Amino acid sequence: MNEITCHKNNPLEVYARRGFLRDLLFNNITSAKDIWNLQKKLNIIIQPNTVMVVTIDNYYSETCNKSEIQKQNLRLKVLQSLEKCAKSFNALAVNMDENLYAVLFRVENDVVSQVEWAIELGRFIKDNVEEDTGISVSVGIGRRYKDILDLHLSYKDAVTACHHKFFWGKSQVIHIENVIPFTEELSLFSIEVESQLSVKVLSCDDEGAFNIIDELFGNAVKERSVNPLIMKTRLIEIITTLIRVAFEAGADQEKLAALSGHSVEEILRSDTVSELRNQMREVLRGIIEEVSLGRKRMNLQVFEKAVSYIQENFRKPITLEQVAEHVHISPYYFSHGFKNFTGMNFIDYITRLKMEEAKKLLLTTDLSIGQISRQVGYNDPNYFGRVFKNVVGIPPSKFRASKKVHIDRIFSEG
Amino acid sequence: MEIFKSPTGNKLSCKGWQQEGxxxxxxxxxxxxxxxxxxxxxxxxxxxxxxxxxxxxxxxxxxxxxxxxxxxxxxxxxxxxxxxxxxxxxxxxxxxxxxxxxxxxxxxxxxxxxxxxxxxxxxxxxxxxxxIGTQGILQGTWETFFQVAKRHFGGSLRGKLVLTSGLGEMGSAQPIAITSNGGVAIVVDVDRAIVKKRLISSMIDIMASSLEEACEIAKEYISRAEPISIGVVGNAADAYEAVLSYNIKPDVVTDQTPAHDLKSYVPSDLSPEEARELGKTNPEMYEKIARDTIKRHVLAMIEFKKRGSVVFDYGNNLREQGHRVGVKDAFCFPGFASEYxxxxxxxxxxxxxxxxxxxxxxxxxxxxxxxxxxxxxxxxxxxxxxxxxxxxxxxxxxxxxxxxxxxxxxxxxxxxxxxxxxxxxxxxxxxxxxxxxxxxxxxxxxxxxxxxxxxxxxxxxxxxxxxxxxxxxxxxxxxxxxxxxxxxxxxxxxxxxxxxxxxxxxxxxxxxxxxxxxxxxxxxxxxxxxxxxxxxxxxxxxxxxxx
Missing domain, CATH: 3.40.1770.10 (Urocanase superfamily)
Known part of the structure; x- marks a missing residue:
């Protein structure tokens, strides 16, 4: 093989060379002769016919708390390591995106096992970069295309192969010939799954939701066929539905919106299926927590409103159903929640209110017991008397007398 | 497997350059x-x-x-x-x-x-x-379409529609040859995988989802006099009959299906996979239905000629096959070699x-x-x-x-x-x-x-x-x-x-x-x-x- 002669100290040539390689891989150069001329001008002697791509594993989760300079240093470290490594194989390395590098190399047509040969090279490059930088990377390798005008197809192959690391895991070397093409089939992520998760969200059952997610991802890993991007898109769709469900159940809209934005970003950046599953669990945990908090908040408001309604209307013969209807929740849920909120059941609470009012009237007015009984909602004074005695401990008349003596004494002494 | 490759450079391995070359x-x-x-x-x-x-x-x-x-x-x-x-x-x-x-x-x-x-x-x-590889095929096809343009359309196929079929080894040169002479090509091939392959390697510009869509796209590009090649999956005989039924008159009609070999020519209503299967299990039946399709194929081309299209046989023996199944005037359109x-x-x-x-x-x-x-x-x-x-x-x-x-x-x-x-x-x-x-x-x-x-x-x-x-x-x-x-x-x-x-x-x-x-x-x-x-x-x- 010829050695690549590149004037390393000439930055212009280095940048021009990288630009040329990117244009080649993005299929921006349409003429074979132009490619030849540019190769000559840039001192590129190798005629590449195959491309591998390299990505840093978990790049986004590893760098989300790092400054841009730190990220840049990390990327540069990997690029320099790749360039050094590629040079020893007469290959060419170039950065294609924030976390995507391409290595262009030549597989001679007299190599008998071309796929194995390319995988061996990929493994060599991966091991070297990992050892050199301490960073875990994965490699995707494209098919060999004899025509340099088709090199962009090898690059696309390599990117597709690299997408399979989603199922294969970190630190992998994956050749396009060794993967089963992804399908767009999404039967695993059905409407039923979405409904089941909605139920779990509404019942704030995080363990139940996690079980569904674990089972779902377990099956996806077994099949290894779902296109990760399609899978992520569907999960985002499911999250959107769950967020709507959570909102309708009273969760805080702003917090849900923030959760939604953040989770979409994290899901799209998930590098592997396990990372995505953890992310999904996190999102579900967040949604359920918001539903739970919202529910508590909503209870507070609802029961405050109910109490205030009861305080205004307890003199009338109001029922639990009437109050529940007033605050728009079911009588069953109201009965349960009301006891949690006030510490007593509805009847006890109303009775207590009535008795408090009665005590006030007994002490501050000259109204007869019968009149007071009617004023606090009892038509039968005898019944009122029995209830009063039950709650206060003495009949109404005794209560008035004893308190009156006590009050008079206070006034006369004063 | 032993691999043979030519030496390069200027060092001799023989006793002279005549032998070395x-x-x-x-x-x-x-x-x-x-x-x-x-x-x-x-x-x-x-x-x-x-x-x-x-x-x-x-x-x-x-x-x-x-x-x-x-x-x-x-x-x-x-x-x-x-x-x-x-x-x-x-x-x-x-x-x-x-x-x-x-x-x-x-x-x-x-x-x-x-x-x-x-x-x-x-x-x-x-x-x-x-x-030397496929360059020679492209040159021959390009030269043919150049001669068609020169003979019938003043030297260019700009604004002209060429209807053809077959995107195999030889036929794949047609789209580039037609567009580089300025024309609009609709190329029909029965094998979806082949059409897709030609699309990926830019041998065709667009893969239409149906013949109707292909005709629509062609119409648009013809009106703008811009070249484009449109690949479409279909059986050539069916597609040619359909184009006739749309009352579209292509300026040029030809074909590069493997009509010379009845075992490779895919009959109407069969996918390439079904055709392969039938060829193995019932070769007589296969040849019979292939002949029926060829007959319709040739008759459609004759009808195009009657309606005023420039029609020619592209060296795949289509006319002879048509003649054998009873199309009397199969040779009413010429072969490419004698004509161009x-x-x-x-x-x-x-x-x-x-x-x-x-x-x-x-x-x-x-x-x-x-x-x-x-x-x-x-x-x-x-x-x-x-x-x-x-x-x-x-x-x-x-x-x-x-x-x-x-x-x-x-x-x-x-x-x-x-x-x-x-x-x-x-x-x-x-x-x-x-x-x-x-x-x-x-x-x-x-x-x-x-x-x-x-x-x-x-x-x-x-x-x-x-x-x-x-x-x-x-x-x-x-x-x-x-x-x-x-x-x-x-x-x-x-x-x-x-x-x-x-x-x-x-x-x-x-x-x-x-x-x-x-x-x-x-x-x-x-x-x-x-x-x-x-x-x-x-x-x-x-x-x-x-x-």
Missing amino acids: LLRLLLNCLNPDIAKDPEELVAYGGTGKVARDLNSLKAIIEALKTLENDETLLIQSGKPVGIFRTFEFAPRVIMAGALLVPRWANWDYFQELSEKGLTAYGQSTAGSWSY IRPLFCEGRGPFRWIALSGDPEDIYRTDEIILSIFKGDGRLKEWIDLVERRFAFHGLPARVCWLNYKERAVFGNIINEMVKLGELKAPVAITRDHMDAAAVASPFRETEAMKDGSDAVADWPVLNALLNCASGASLVGLYHGGGVGIGYSIHSGVTVIADGSREAQKRLDLVLKADPALGVIRYADAGYEIAKDIIKSAVFPAKAVE
């Missing part, structure tokens, strides 16, 4: 990036072999390496049979391939002999070691090609510059070179194909030799051609169909052509049978001269590159074609025609 051409035909099946020694075209078997190949290589500068190696159907002391100016290699006595010249008998190891099918350029290639043959213009033995593309780009500067008035040549430089990267030994006439070939050959001599090129250059040339081929269903004097089947011309090239000092001369259209249907000859910069090479080039096309002009003059008759009377014509 031929050795490199032989091995180049087996380069895995060029050959169809190098393990079986097949370069292209079904079973077109460069040597009879592995032992023969090794013996040829060895013989070429030790061949003296005054010796000639004889090859009989891909097997070396003897080395003879001749003289320096004689060919280094002479070959005859697949020739049978006419009474026995059919596929079945040939196959029998082939299985006994007594002969081998060399196609055309496989047997004579001058195959013949005028070129009349002026000795043919598929000239040269191959850089250095292996360096730079040598070809340099010769491109030179040919454009010598023949700068030739717009057609410039268009071709621009197209091919854009669309073709090199694998194997870099090569270039150009259709040059009887005057141009010798001029350019001598210039190449001069460039080698002056060191402007890094190594010698092999100058050769396809067998589909004026005097080089007798093929009544293609190149010599419907000759003016009825001499379609007269095969003296390619034999004379081969003998003359020997006498003129070519480096390699071969005479073959059955290329293109199969055993029993053609006789053709190949020739190569190595331009190594020597005075001897200059003499060889001057004689061969004049004699070879000049005989072609004489052949067409003899058949009564006026252009050829005028040329042989010209003062610059390099031979004397005997009336």
Whole structure:
């Protein structure tokens, strides 16, 4: 093989060379002769016919708390390591995106096992970069295309192969010939799954939701066929539905919106299926927590409103159903929640209110017991008397007398 | 598997550049990036072999390496049979391939002999070691559509619709050939995977989801007079009938389905997979329904012709197949060779090609510059070179194909030799051609169909052509049978001269590159074609025609 002669100290040539390689891989150069001329001008002697791509594993989760300079240093470290490594194989390395590098190399047509040969090279490059930088990377390798005008197809192959690391895991070397093409089939992520998760969200059952997610991802890993991007898109769709469900159940809209934005970003950046599953669990945990908090908040408001309604209307013969209807929740849920909120059941609470009012009237007015009984909602004074005695401990008349003596004494002494 | 690759650079492994050049051409035909099946020694075209078997190949290589500068190696159907002391100016290699006595010249008998190891099918350029990959196919197709445009549409297909079919090995050149001549192409192929493959490799511009959509897109581009090639999945016969029913009149209609081989032609209503299955389980039924489809296919093309489209057969024997199933006027539309290639043959213009033995593309780009500067008035040549430089990267030994006439070939050959001599090129250059040339081929269903004097089947011309090239000092001369259209249907000859910069090479080039096309002009003059008759009377014509 010829050695690549590149004037390393000439930055212009280095940048021009990288630009040329990117244009080649993005299929921006349409003429074979132009490619030849540019190769000559840039001192590129190798005629590449195959491309591998390299990505840093978990790049986004590893760098989300790092400054841009730190990220840049990390990327540069990997690029320099790749360039050094590629040079020893007469290959060419170039950065294609924030976390995507391409290595262009030549597989001679007299190599008998071309796929194995390319995988061996990929493994060599991966091991070297990992050892050199301490960073875990994965490699995707494209098919060999004899025509340099088709090199962009090898690059696309390599990117597709690299997408399979989603199922294969970190630190992998994956050749396009060794993967089963992804399908767009999404039967695993059905409407039923979405409904089941909605139920779990509404019942704030995080363990139940996690079980569904674990089972779902377990099956996806077994099949290894779902296109990760399609899978992520569907999960985002499911999250959107769950967020709507959570909102309708009273969760805080702003917090849900923030959760939604953040989770979409994290899901799209998930590098592997396990990372995505953890992310999904996190999102579900967040949604359920918001539903739970919202529910508590909503209870507070609802029961405050109910109490205030009861305080205004307890003199009338109001029922639990009437109050529940007033605050728009079911009588069953109201009965349960009301006891949690006030510490007593509805009847006890109303009775207590009535008795408090009665005590006030007994002490501050000259109204007869019968009149007071009617004023606090009892038509039968005898019944009122029995209830009063039950709650206060003495009949109404005794209560008035004893308190009156006590009050008079206070006034006369004063 | 042993892999054979041509040496490159300027270091000799033989006793002279004549032998070295031929050795490199032989091995180049087996380069895995060029050959169809190098393990079986097949370069292209079904079973077109460069040597009879592995032992023969090794013996040829060895013989070429030790061949003296005054010796000639004889090859009989891909097997070396003897080395003879001749003289320096004689060919280094002479070959005859697949020739049978006419009474026995059919596929079945040939196959029998082939299985006994007594002969081998060399196609055309496989047997004579001058195959260079798909550039030659594109050039032939481009030239045909250029001639269609010139003849019927004032030199361009701009704003014209070409309806064709078949995106296989040969047919895949059609879309580029049509769009580079300015036209809009709808190309139908029954195999979705093939259409998709051509889309990915940019051989077609768009893959339409239906024939209706293809017609809509075509209409839009025609109205803007912009070129585009549209691939669409479908059966050619069904699609052609459908286009007729839409009342669309394409300007040109042709077809490159494998109609010559009923076992490969996919009948209507069958997918390629179903067709393969039926072919295995019930071949009789398969052929019957294939014939029914071919009949409809030919009838649709006849109807297009009646409605005013330019219709031609693209050398796949479609008309003959149609005729066999009862389409009486199947031959009412012409074949491409007699209609569009013949005028070129009349002026000795043919598929000239040269191959850089250095292996360096730079040598070809340099010769491109030179040919454009010598023949700068030739717009057609410039268009071709621009197209091919854009669309073709090199694998194997870099090569270039150009259709040059009887005057141009010798001029350019001598210039190449001069460039080698002056060191402007890094190594010698092999100058050769396809067998589909004026005097080089007798093929009544293609190149010599419907000759003016009825001499379609007269095969003296390619034999004379081969003998003359020997006498003129070519480096390699071969005479073959059955290329293109199969055993029993053609006789053709190949020739190569190595331009190594020597005075001897200059003499060889001057004689061969004049004699070879000049005989072609004489052949067409003899058949009564006026252009050829005028040329042989010209003062610059390099031979004397005997009336």
